[in-house]
Amino acid sequence: MTAAHFDLLLVGAHLATMRAGEMPYGTIRDGAVGIRGGVIAWVGRQADLPRDAVAMQRLECDGTWLTPGLIDCHTHLVYAGNRAREFERRMLGATYADISREGGGIAATVSATRAASEQDLAAQSLPRLAAMAAEGVTTVEIKSGYGLETSAELMQLRVARELSAELDVGVRTTLLAAHALPSEFTGRADAYIDYVCRDTIPAAARAGLADAVDAYCENIGFTVEQVARVFAAARAHGLRVKLHADQLSDMGGAAAAAAASALSADHLEYTSDAGVAALAGAGTVAVLLPGAFYALRETVVPPIAAFRREGVPMAIATDCNPGTSPTTSLPLMLNMACTLFGLSPEEALAGATVHGARALGLADRGTIAPGLRADLACWAVAEPAELAYRIGGGANVAVIRGGNVAFWNA
Ligand code: DI6
Ligand code: FE
Secondary structure: OOOOOOHHHHHHHHEOOOOOOOHHHHHEEEEEEEEEEEEEEEEEEEOOOOOOOOEEEEEEEEEEEEEEEEEEEEOOOOOOOHHHHHHHHHHHHOOHHHHHHHHOOOHHHHHHHHOOHHHHHHHHHHHHHHHHHHOEEEEEEEEEEOOOOOOHHHHHHHHHHHHHHHOOOOOEEEEEOOOOOOHHOOOOOOHHHHHHHHHHHHHHOOOOOOOOEEEEEOOEEEOHHHHHHHHHHHHHHOOOEEEEEEEOOOOOOHHHHHHOHHHHHHHHOOOOOOHHHHHHHOOOOOEEEEHHHHHHHOOOOOHHHHHHOOOOEEEEEEEEEEOOOOOOOOOHHHHHHHHHHOOOHHHHHHOOHHHHHOOOOOOOOOOOOOOEEEEEEEEEEOOOOOHHOOOOOOOEEEEEEEEEEEEEOO
């Protein structure tokens, strides 16, 4: 077979490859993409396509834009119930921390999730993953953290894997057992961390259900010392780590994540200059979550200028969760990352593609380049800035996942 045989050939598209180079967005106008064996085999200007190119299937993109499939690198989308009542209370003045201290918040979702059957949990979560997939997302990270007990944590991770198989969407699972203190351990946070390290992490690793381990480092979560113990247990089981860091206060979370060579540190509203420098030194990705910032009506913005100055890659994600970010829309987050945090539309798109992949440790996706997985999204926009300019979606018209056409309305 020669290099000019493709399973699928996309023509008549402008490409936002997101590869580094001279053109913003790695743009190739009037481009084509050849796919073979689920992998991108050829990328370039359509005029440069090999003369003898033959394809089993050829699709005309009609002047639309192709981007890498979007990557949502931080979600908690497997959970039961919802927290609309708490939203009502917060709108009357209660804070997220107030509700958490009163036993609501994460604990309310833990009760609902523990009470659900695996089947029910999957049924409630599936529409959320489907909604993401319908907006151009081809890889999603899904955390546990609403079981807070080994078997319930593993059930969440299993459901995440089941949904991936059912919808043919790429999923990376993250064990977030150190999300909150379950009521059985009230006043005994260190004992709970012991349990997570001795029971939950080994069980998840043994079952092969976790791709990474996360923790919630916050004054309403766990301390830097407790997080360090979780990270040590993760490392002992060969698992990479990431951290919810400095969301509501500066706990030194970014530096703790960097010290553990974390894949990512997430939120980072209160991260200090020293924290930013530590992330830069470790090559840890800063994951920005404008949905949670918006929903909590936060006023302290992550240190974007410092991330830029220090060269810390910035990813963007939904943080899809029932308490602080009840959204499934990554395109909406592109807009919010610009309007709320001051990212450029190009930085925002990079955050949901190339840097999202890096935040998950995935080297096989995130740009449109030969050799990478053929995960592509097609958008009815006149230019790529329109993706972030729109306040929430509506432009995604086709998706290719692993070389297969998931849907095609281009
Ligand atoms: N991620 C989280 O884990 C908590 N905040 C955030 O941004 C929210 C979880 C919840 O309230 O259910
Ligand atoms: Fe989160």
